[in-house]
Amino acid sequence: MAGAHTLRETERHVDERLAGMDIDFQAMAVTSNLFRAASAVRNHLERSVLAAHDLSWSAFVVLWVVWIWENIETREIAAEAGFSKATLTGVLNTLEKRGYSTRKRSKDDGRLVIVSMTAKGRKLMEQLFPLFNQQEQFVASALNSKAQPIVADGLRKITELTEPGQEN
Amino acid sequence: MAGAHTLRETERHVDERLAGMDIDFQAMAVTSNLFRAASAVRNHLERSVLAAHDLSWSAFVVLWVVWIWENIETREIAAEAGFSKATLTGVLNTLEKRGYSTRKRSKDDGRLVIVSMTAKGRKLMEQLFPLFNQQEQFVASALNSKAQPIVADGLRKITELTEPGQEN
DNA sequence: TTTAGATTGTTCGTATCCAAACAATCTAGG
DNA sequence: CCTAGATTGTTTGGATACGAACAATCTAAA
Incomplete structure (x- = not known):
């Protein structure tokens, strides 16, 4: 985006439309920037790292979780x-x-x-994750070293x- | 998440798996917290505000953009x-x-x-947006007043x- | 031991989303 | 005026995601 309209133009229209309403603009900025950033970063990581291996975002997330935990129940993965x-x-x-993971019933x-990785899957992640983290580093480089932990911590608090109490 | 494993447990496994690799954990925290937060907030807003009106997330975003700009070209909406x-x-x-918006060819x-709102659509947004912003306020309340602009600004910089140079 | 209820992973139907192909329209260079 | 290329919104085909229904399994109370 940033597309056809400048930020200033957009702001002017927003202010006009919301005039007289009791709106928290600070809170609005937090959430809308949150979604824009998440979408932009996800696209960036998909293109710069995952596309070359034809991996979807969720496929990578699952690989990551299984890689970290070695043997893990599917309900935990979800x-x-x-x-x-x-x-x-x-x-x-x-x-x-694709031969990256296997399933077996719990005894x-x-x-x-229970899901676990194959040697092929492990090899993929050992090759892929450093590249992924390199791009994460690029993303975080938008923030100076003082802001980085504040943002990371703030996002964790928001989460x-x-x-919710959470169920699937 | 927050699910079956404690944060500490997870961290221990992550550290083990990544031992010896040259990983930027700070950057990892920024991006992973970014996705968790975005997902959690989106779910929260869908449940607390949009579900009652049977609106999908994208439907609401489009309504918002059209509401702000009155008359807007579809390419700009996208x-x-x-x-x-x-x-x-x-x-x-x-x-x-559903009678919230109309299309007409540009002369x-x-x-x-060109897309514009119907009176029904406008009425919906005038009722819906204050509720939406109220929940945005709740979300932002996770941060103290000093952290709020730092986070909002940091997210904007990341975006x-x-x-990308951006195209559809 | 029996059995009603809870839990888990899969299947099914449906909604959402995108890239590529397409038709309509505009633009620029001759 | 003509026309090759660019741009735009829609259609199409396929991937991704979820809730609800389901079968298999476990748990707990009688």
């Missing part, structure tokens, strides 16, 4: 990754088809499914406040 | 809202079907389509840095 278990089923099918509880 | 023109076509069909340029 919780950590932040999407529904229905979605997870599809992503895991794809990853399994302790027949309802559960904690707005995240 | 740019401001941050998604593809193909997606926009679908969203506009829905909004038009100056036969390729362009500017990572946003």
Whole structure:
């Protein structure tokens, strides 16, 4: 975006439309900038790192979680990754088809499914994650070293406040 | 998330897996918190404000842009809202079907389509936006007044840095 | 032991989103 | 005036995401 209208132009229109309303502009700036930034960063990471390996965003997130935890129940993956278990089923099918991860039934509880990585998947992440973090570093370079922890911490607080009791 | 594992547990596993790698943890925290926060806030706003009116997130964003600009070309909506023109076509069909907005061909340029709001759409936004902003205020209340502008400004800088030259 | 209720992963139907192909329209160079 | 190329909104085909229904399994109370 930043597209056809300048920031100043947009601001003028917004102020006009909201005149007389009791609006918290500071709060509005926080949330709208949040969504713009998240979308821009996600696109950037998809193009600069994931596209070359034909990985979707969710596929990468699942790979990451499984990589970190080695053996992990699917319900935990869904919780950590932040999407529904229905979605997870599809992503895991794809990853399994490509030979990055495997599923096995839990011996302790027949309802559960445990996911783990293949050697191929591990190799992929060992190659991919440094590139990913390099781009994360580029993203964070928009902030000076004093602002970085304030932003990171602020976002964590926002998450904690707005995240529901959580279920899938 | 926040799900089955504590933050400390997760951190320990992450540190283990990344041991020996040259990773910028600060940058990692910024981006991962960014996505969690955006997702949590979007869900919160959808549930607390939009669900009652059966509005999707993108539908609301389009309504917002059209509301602010009164008469606006579709290509500008797509740019401001941050998604593809193909997606926009679908969203506009829905909004038009519900009587919130209308399309008309531009007289100056036969390729362009101008979108404007109906009285019904305007009434909806005048009722809906204060509720929306009220929840934005709740979201921003996670930050103290000193942190709020730092976070908002930091997010804007991140957007500017990572946003591509941009096309649809 | 039996059984009603809870939990888990998958399937199914549906909504959302995008890139590529397309038709309509405009622009610029001859 | 003509026309090749650019631009715009829509259509199409396919990927992604979710809620609800479902079957398998576990748990707890009788």
